Amino acid sequence: MTTPLVAILDDEPQIRALLSETLTEAGFRTASYARATEFEAALARATPDVCLVDLGLPDRDGLALVHRLALESGAAIIIISGRAQVQDRVTGLELGADDYIIKPFDPAEVVARIRARLRQPKTTGQAHDTARFNGWTAHFDRYLLTAEDGREVSFSHAEGEVLRLFLEAPKRLISRQQMQETLGGAAGESFDRAMDVRISRLRTKLGEDPKNPRLIKTIYGAGYIFLGDVSWS
Amino acid sequence: MTTPLVAILDDEPQIRALLSETLTEAGFRTASYARATEFEAALARATPDVCLVDLGLPDRDGLALVHRLALESGAAIIIISGRAQVQDRVTGLELGADDYIIKPFDPAEVVARIRARLRQPKTTGQAHDTARFNGWTAHFDRYLLTAEDGREVSFSHAEGEVLRLFLEAPKRLISRQQMQETLGGAAGESFDRAMDVRISRLRTKLGEDPKNPRLIKTIYGAGYIFLGDVSWS
């Protein structure tokens, strides 16, 4: 498996930012969601290894979500909540959470508790790390692309992020905004150019004809779209 | 599984009594010990499913015991301690504890946390000192690497630390920060360079091609990842 993916579900932007930053530093991939519905939609595509769930969500009963997650996903579930009563904790744990952290929390402890959960062998939740598309095979665990003729092209971490984003949502428009969020883009205004360059480099590695890209299409004024028949394994 | 066995290690008789009673009521078998030596003697006979360990033991460093337990026993380890600092908790969890409960505790929460641990499939953690990966065999007890063709390469203690870290978490990103923590790196600024050098030397011994390392990959700005199919024995 590649680097573990931690999903963050909290309605407060600051908390999301704090967690996301800390966890990235600690070597995890992260995906943040402000609402349960967003989060559930994303689950279909990329199954996280650990879910950090705040109980005080605006659009859903947090405990019910935890219960469903515990039953249906193989991810470890850690509740992060301001509700500090023993009864809350007991209920959360009984409903299937693996840990319960009380706000305010110390980021270092969150990291330690996530690591403790990841030491356990996973029940299911096999994170996909290899994808095939149009003659290429992308090995995200090895940062390597393999062509049909056996030719190998390695890609960097930054390029891999873009490629993964495309492969997880093929044939769908990906707005620059969306891309920026996913790629940890620090909302820099000139991050736009950085993104262009990443795409440009990726295109080169995929052997795209600049005049007529077959796989990564630019949608002027909107974003990009990846045209390829993707299958994960 | 039969009724789970919970081992209680605490030097205060009242705590032992309280835990023992609560847990029995909750449907567990219990075994209480006041000292680490007693506890260790008992381990040989009946291996518990969960160990509740107090850190403030009179006859042993509790953390060292936790670490040994984590490596050698398959039991879930829950620290129950009066030491409430974040640093204590982080250290305990990093050394292999699965959970950390602060005194004074509520018995109901202890039960809930034990149940959460028992839901996890048991790890059959054995003390490991030999690992096989991609044609190599690493003998940590002899500081020796054996290649498929019988060629032998010895490695130093420092190199062994890095190698073990990799082999214990294969195919996962290991951040420089994480590596520094694990390798006792005292947050030295130029420890970064020392780490690089360790990795570099290890790569050389493994016969890696510097331009295209197959086993130890660098993730720019993030850390390292070990790509090998590891099996311990």
Next chain:
DNA sequence: GCGCAATCCTAACGAATTGTAACATGGGCG
């Protein structure tokens, strides 16, 4: 089609990060 502004592409540069050879240090041992 033409002109123009908005948008996008990419070569080139440079700051930050990482690799590694060479040197320095220090402990163990004869």
Next chain:
DNA sequence: CGCCCATGTTACAATTCGTTAGGATTGCGC
């Protein structure tokens, strides 16, 4: 003390990747 080995340190080379800048492309009004 002198040698050897492990390991940290220094210095510089190599790599990654964001930024800049200028050119190319697109959409739109005419």
